[in-house]
Amino acid sequence: MLDVKALRADAQAVAAQLQKKHFELDVSAFEALEARRKSVQVSSEQLQASKKKASKQIGQLVGQGMSVDEAKAKVADELKDIDAELESASTELADIQAQLDAMLSGIPNVPHEQVPEGKDEDDNEEVLLWGEPKQFDFAVLDHVDLGGRRDELDFERAAKLTGSRFSVMRGDIARLNRALIEFMLNQHCDEHGYEMINVPYIVNNDTLYGTGQLPKFAEDLFKLHGDSEYYLIPTAEVPVTNLFRDEIIDPNQLPLKFTSHTPCFRSEAGSYGRDTRGMIRQHQFEKVEMVQIVKPEDSWQALEDLTQHAENILQALELPYRKVRLCGGDLGFSAHMTYDLEVWLPSQNTYREISSCSNCGDFQARRMQMRTRDENGKPQLVHTLNGSGLAVGRTLLAVLENYQNADGSVTVPEALRPYMGGKEVILAK
RNA sequence: GGAGGAGUGGCAGAGCGGUUGAAUGCACCGGUCUUGAAAACCGGCGAGGGUUAACGCCCUCCGCGAGUUCGAAUCUCGCCUCCUCCGCCA
Numbered sequence: 001m002l003d004v005k006a007l008r009a010d011a012q013a014v015a016a017q018l019q020k021k022h023f024e025l026d027v028s029a030f031e032a033l034e035a036r037r038k039s040v041q042v043s044s045e046q047l048q049a050s051k052k053k054a055s056k057q058i059g060q061l062v063g064q065g066m067s068v069d070e071a072k073a074k075v076a077d078e079l080k081d082i083d084a085e086l087e088s089a090s091t092e093l094a095d096i097q098a099q100l101d102a103m104l105s106g107i108p109n110v111p112h113e114q115v116p117e118g119k120d121e122d123d124n125e126e127v128l129l130w131g132e133p134k135q136f137d138f139a140v141l142d143h144v145d146l147g148g149r150r151d152e153l154d155f156e157r158a159a160k161l162t163g164s165r166f167s168v169m170r171g172d173i174a175r176l177n178r179a180l181i182e183f184m185l186n187q188h189c190d191e192h193g194y195e196m197i198n199v200p201y202i203v204n205n206d207t208l209y210g211t212g213q214l215p216k217f218a219e220d221l222f223k224l225h226g227d228s229e230y231y232l233i234p235t236a237e238v239p240v241t242n243l244f245r246d247e248i249i250d251p252n253q254l255p256l257k258f259t260s261h262t263p264c265f266r267s268e269a270g271s272y273g274r275d276t277r278g279m280i281r282q283h284q285f286e287k288v289e290m291v292q293i294v295k296p297e298d299s300w301q302a303l304e305d306l307t308q309h310a311e312n313i314l315q316a317l318e319l320p321y322r323k324v325r326l327c328g329g330d331l332g333f334s335a336h337m338t339y340d341l342e343v344w345l346p347s348q349n350t351y352r353e354i355s356s357c358s359n360c361g362d363f364q365a366r367r368m369q370m371r372t373r374d375e376n377g378k379p380q381l382v383h384t385l386n387g388s389g390l391a392v393g394r395t396l397l398a399v400l401e402n403y404q405n406a407d408g409s410v411t412v413p414e415a416l417r418p419y420m421g422g423k424e425v426i427l428a429k
Numbered sequence: 430g431g432a433g434g435a436g437u438g439g440c441a442g443a444g445c446g447g448u449u450g451a452a453u454g455c456a457c458c459g460g461u462c463u464u465g466a467a468a469a470c471c472g473g474c475g476a477g478g479g480u481u482a483a484c485g486c487c488c489u490c491c492g493c494g495a496g497u498u499c500g501a502a503u504c505u506c507g508c509c510u511c512c513u514c515c516g517c518c519a
Binding site: 038041042044045046048049051052054055056057058059060062063068071072075076079083248250369377379 | 439446447448457458474476477478479480486487488489498499500
């Protein structure tokens with residue numbers, strides 16, 4: 001949520017910033033609504049004040065010994081029309097407020113000035129290329145073929161169990177999956193200073209509102225049937241960032257740095273036909289997430305650090321990758337600025353997203369009313385950041401494809417061998 | 430699932446339906462005293478919102494939501510959460 005005060009002060013300026021994000025802010029609609037809000041709110045509060053005053057007067061008179069009926073009669077004039085007026089004013093105000101909230105909660109975060117212009121991923125700005133894609137002297141297989149040789153990666157049976165966009169992992173691949181998770185968590189905890197945290201995979205409305213998935217992106221989520229409005233999490237960012245919602249965090253506790261391994265559930269509405277083969281785009285995938293809650297002045301550096309932490313994983317696994325700064329059109333709803341990391345996939349001969357690291361500024365914090373105190377002790381919104389470190393399924397397939405051998409086996413990256421019982425090669429026939 | 434009990438400010442803990450945003454204590458901040466510290470004493474100390482150039486003034490908030498009333502922390506109803514006991518269970 002943007003600061004409504006900034007919009008009141010200069011809606012045009014905000015609209016100009018949002019254009020980079022290809023969001024059209026209806027300035028005149030906002031200003032018209034805001035003008036009504038102001039007049040109705042002022043009169044509604046005035047009416048409340050006079051009603052309160054009259055009630056207090058009755059209290060005083062009764063306290064002085066007057067009978068209740070007499071006291072009421074004495075202030076009857078003042079109370080005469082208030083109820084009806086107040087009723088209509090507060091109904092109108094609630095209506096306007098609801099419209100304003102609906103408008104406001106649908107406006108995305110403004111992009112940082114460093115965010116490049118552009119409409120989609122083709123316009124993202126490359127900031128780093130790391131590693132050299134390996135030259136293969138044989139025809140490379142993709143992860144589906146590699147994993148399918150011994151049924152260790154099984155999409156057909158997953159489809160039987162559930163449907164499309166699910167997978168079954170078995171044997172060494174299942175173990176590789178676990179190895180990646182452990183390796184990533186250990187790196188973040190032992191080398192990068194994160195605290196591990198385990199959170200619910202099912203969350204409520206308020207939590208999804210806090211990070212910005214609701215109300216606008218409900219169709220991307222899996223909603224549970226039942227009496228409660230519950231959803232499966234689309235990312236650990238949602239429960240972890242919301243941990244301290246509605247709290248004022250002691251500044252001495254900041255920064256908070258959490259890492260969490262969870263499954264993620266996404267409906268992938270609107271991506272029919274895209275990435276249908278393999279485990280690139282699944283309804284359920286695992287991710288190791290990093291979340292930071294920091295003082296406002298620290299978030300800029302924190303984004304660099306957090307992104308580096310994700311890069312460290314790729315570097316330790318010796319996977320070639322590319323780092324891009326997302327352009328305005330590709331930036332997410334809540335993000336102020338985002339770096340994507342894209343890993344090299346030999347089978348596609350291109351780089352594909354494996355991590356997304358964002359600074360959300362105070363955008364989520366304002367929705368969550370998550371605050372700390374400034375040097376004067378005044379409440380102040382915190383800044384929130386999140387990033388994948390990394391998407392486990394995509395890392396797994398990147399490992400399979402980049403480490404494949406001519407015979408269809410896969411060499412285990414050295415960093416993972418301790419987690420694989422020392423095994424150096426898997427999927428050998 | 431059944432039966433009870435409880436939700437008040439950072440914490441503890443008062444609060445007859447009436448000038449209560451809320452006693453008191455602790456914690457915290459400032460001051461006096463002290464060579465310094467502690468103790469003692471004095472003062473300050475919730476959040477959100479509106480309005481204003483500003484000082485200030487006003488509204489809302491005692492788990493959440495409705496209701497009764499001129500007036501609700503206090504009464505009524507529904508919901509949520511927590512605790513205790515019983516049952517069931519990984």
